[in-house]
Amino acid sequence: MTTLMTILGIVVFVVGLLFSIAWHELGHLSTAKLFGIRVPQYMVGFGPTIFSRKKGDTEYGVKAIPLGGYIRMIGMFPPGEDGRITARSTSPWRGMIEDARSAAFEELEPGDESRLFYTRKPWKRVIVMFAGPFMNLILAVAIFLGVMMTFGVNTQTTQVSSVSECVVSAEAKTDKCPAGAKPSPAKAAGLQPKDKIVAFNGHKINDWSTLQDDIRKTTGSATITVERDGQRKELRADLIPNQVQKYDGKGKPIAGQYVTAGFLGFSPAPGVVQQSFGQSVDRMGDMVASGVESLINLPGKIPDLWDAAFDGGQRKADSPMGVVGAARVGGEVFNLDIPPSQQIATMLFLVAGFNLSLFLFNMLPLLPLDGGHIAGALWESVRRAFARVFRRPDPGPFDVAKLMPVAYVVAGVFICFTLLVLVADVVNPVRLT
Incomplete structure (x- = not known):
């Protein structure tokens, strides 16, 4: 299977x-x-032609190697300075130029003079x-x-995954409670795993980022409204300042950097959450920015790629992938232990x-x-x-x-x-x- x-x-x-x-x-x-440009060919793929059919003055077809495609337009390049379009030089560089120029006119037919791309x-x-x-x-x-708006995306939710037993600084990089540590505000308030926080200080909460911002801005007494076993309960917590992880403007943690902010003491549960149009547009903008950044950084990833290919180095998660690699990932998607709807969503994300x-x-x-x-x-x-x-x-x-x-x-x-x-x-x- x-x-x-x-x-x-x-x-x-x-x-x-x-x-x-x-x-x-x-x-x-x-x-x-x-x-009005004449297009003799519209082809998907490269190599030998598997199927083609001519309609009007364009041949439409599919080729054997699905690694690209092309359309052929007449007159992609203008004639040379002397008006000729045939190769006329023994210089290799000039030969490249004139070969390309000649190919741009090789299917020229009577009447095409007014249907050239360069004109x-x-x-x-x-x-x-x-x-x-x-x-x-x-x-x-x-x-x-x-x-994002229909299937949703895997993200942190306002549901409680676990509650911290005590107050521990993020710099400590441990969940173990040191001797004499005070109970976390969440523990003291009676917050429990699987509670869903729906309001903070009377303000309705719909997403984790909003809740996280509200918690970090608050020290002292706060009211937390949760859904537990189908009923709403109101808890009171006394938030304290603590060293917590610092995040950038995109909500990503900055390694090794911390800030002092309000601390409640629980971990959010991950889940699939449908995004609003505004949230989806914001995420799309982040994806485009990340794509541009990846393209700029592409040359710097070549040494690691070489090491992974020939020296047994670790293949990093953000390593460039080709069509073969993406196809392998596509094959893994339908074997992930996630609901079918999320398998479809992941595949669509891959194509996007x-x-x-x-x-x-x-x-x-x-x-x-x-x-x-x-x-x-x-x-x-x-x-x-x-x-x-x-x-x-x-x-x-x-x-x-x-x-x-x-x-x-x-x-x-x-x-x-x-x-x-x-x-x-x-x-x-x-x-x-």
């Missing part, structure tokens, strides 16, 4: 992956056609190239918000996270990524605006093809990184806990 569920999880993730890729390319395709205004080209990543962002936001990563990664201003073409179109706008202001001749389209040598270097780096992640995902994968 475990093997069957693992296979099911992998299949579900692969289907989500293929849909995400097709959704991304649909953004490019729809906007390209909207602006469209820069703002239209920006929309076409941005539409793909934006589709992934839309899908990620829709899934994240939908899951993949889409968010696709958006952020593709927005890097580097060729051959979408962000590189966007940067080229924006630079063309700047050049042409500068020429108009100073009454200089129109410089014409920015020749993105001249950046192809850089694109090959970038692609080479990405391929090497992808292979490193692949090895790590196979020999030392990230596992769910």
Whole structure:
């Protein structure tokens, strides 16, 4: 049964992956056609074609390797300075440029002169190239918000998990009561495990973060309203100042840092809690910020990744994962000892996270990524605006093809990184806990 569920999880993730890729390319395709650009091909996957069908002037198909997708647009790069589009140099760098330029026109047909990508205004080209990543962002936001507002998220609740027997400073890093320690305010007030705190000092409480803030701001007498065995009880506690864990603005503990604040003395129970729209948006914002931070820190994680792949080092929880690693995680999801609804929610979160990563990664201003073409179109706008202001001749389209040598270097780096992640995902994968 475990093997069957693992296979099911992998299949579900692969289907989500293929849909995400097709959704991304649909953004490019729809906007390209909207602006009259001819698109000969729309393909999901790479390698040999499994299925294809031509409709209008576009061939739609699925290829054997589900690791990406593409649409082919006519005239991605402008002709060279002499107006030619065929390779005409023995220089390897120039050859790269002219090979790319030639490929952009290899399916040119009569009448396509007015349907070339590079002839469209820069703002239209920006929309076409941005539409793909934006589709992934839309899908990620829709899934994240939908899951958080319907299934809920695993978080700390206002239900009591355990009550501290005595007052112990957080710096002590122990739950054992030293000799002569005073009973905790929660213990003295009669708070019990499984109590659900519904009000603090007469103010209704709906979430743990609000309760935690209220407790930390309070010293002295306080009224705590709890639900116990279906009935409400009002307890009175005398909160005292104590050294407690310090948290950052996102509610995450800061290791080794403590503050003096009001202390009650209990641990909250974890649970699945539906989020409001506002709470979901806040969490979504934190996820985007975390994704950007992870992308920035990606180069610094390569040594640990190498160590995990080849030297038997520990694979960290925040280690980069590729498609293979994510598929393995997807296989583990349906074997987690959690309710089926949470298995579905976790799988949806995995697909949403993949889409968010696709958006952020593709927005890097580097060729051959979408962000590189966007940067080229924006630079063309700047050049042409500068020429108009100073009454200089129109410089014409920015020749993105001249950046192809850089694109090959970038692609080479990405391929090497992808292979490193692949090895790590196979020999030392990230596992769910």
